[in-house]
Amino acid sequence: MTASKPGLPEVCVCYILRETADGGYEVLLGEKKKGLGLGKMVGPGGKLEPGETPAQAVVREVFEESGLRLRENDLTALGRIRYEFPFRPAWSQISWVFATQAWAGDIVESDELLLRWHPVDEIPFDRMWDDAKHWLPSALVGDYQERRFVFGPDLSTVMADDLPVTPAPRG
Template sequence: MSLPGVCVVYLLRRGPGGTEVLLGDKRTGLGQGKVVGIGGKLDHGESAEEAAVREVEEEIGVRIEASALHLAGTIDYHFPTRPAWSQRSTVFVCRRFQGVPVETAEITPRWYALDAVPYPRMWDDASRWLPGVLRGGTVDARFTFGSDLSTVVLTAV
């Protein structure tokens, strides 16, 4: 069974204290109330790169080019008690973009220093792989969430 495709982009910039990552307070839909990366579902026939470019512009008003995306890996998310939430996420990092992030109905964007990423406010899996990706690494993992729909109960890396 193939999982529905989604993408997530972590924009990085040089801040006063070092590298910063753009995350957002999710205002609607899956993950509402959590701090998340910028991204969303792939439209039918759309590549992960095309979706990443579109989603970043739709969610925060920033323009990126597919050539600026660095593929950092893929993650399969399984929700046995809510199968409609299961998905395969393509993870990108991007250091070149145009524009200033703006709040939209979907997301309230905010820059965080890498040592101040609010992992307790993110999905449970993020602290297990995101620090490495933000420092230039890659991820290839599978996470299964428990019946509470928020706690990782099984990890395969």
Template sequence: MELPEVCVIYLLRRDGERTEVLLGDKRTGLGIGKVVGPGGKVEHGESLRDAAVREVQEETGVVVAASALLPAGRIDYFFPTRPAWSQRSHVFTCTEWSGEPVDSEELAPHWVALEDVPYDRMWDDAARWLPDVLRGGRVDATFTFGPDLATVVDPPRS
């Protein structure tokens, strides 16, 4: 089964003694109300990096160079009771960009210290892999969500 491709980008910065990540409150579409990283659909004919650059700029106003994106892995998401939501997400981190985040129609971005990431307000899978990615690790996993469309029902598979 070929999954629609999406990308998610985690911008990281140092603020004094701590590291922060740019997250945002999702305002529209899939995941409305959740805290997410900037990202979205890869358009037909678009490279993953070009999609990531476009999505970050559209959702936060921040300009990222494709060469500054660090690939951090891939996650396949399956929603058996809502197959249209199933997707393959390509994960990137980035520590270089220009501009300051601003609100968009899609996202209300804000900086969060790594120790304060609100996993309880994110998709159920995030706490299983995001802490490692934010510390420089990688992810290669599959998650299946249950009938409630919110809870992971099987463990990740590498």
């Protein structure tokens, strides 16, 4: 997986999953403490640095935001999502999405996120960006996502989702 062509800024996010004693799953989400999305629940991640692949960036960003150490080989690519904000173009970006069930270390609170485990069947979509409810449930069960979301004048509500879910790449 390589980064997109120059244009929109690129970011990455990782949904870290763990199995519970009853056979269910939880996902690690954090409440944004500052910056874009203040107060929203998100997966750990951030901006790609020059020369980084999305996988390299997500390993670095997850460590910076959570203290957890990931390995690129343990990541599953869940998709690439294009976010467009016609009423605030500086917010438009491309997000590379990953998941993993393998990590080392203990969660350490950062200045970016207040992290907490959430049952996968109780994800707080009402506290997340509006697009998440449209694609995250399918992604977490293995459906690779290539999507484009356009946000409305309130900078919060999805007004267009015009690329459908595509099957996971086979290799």
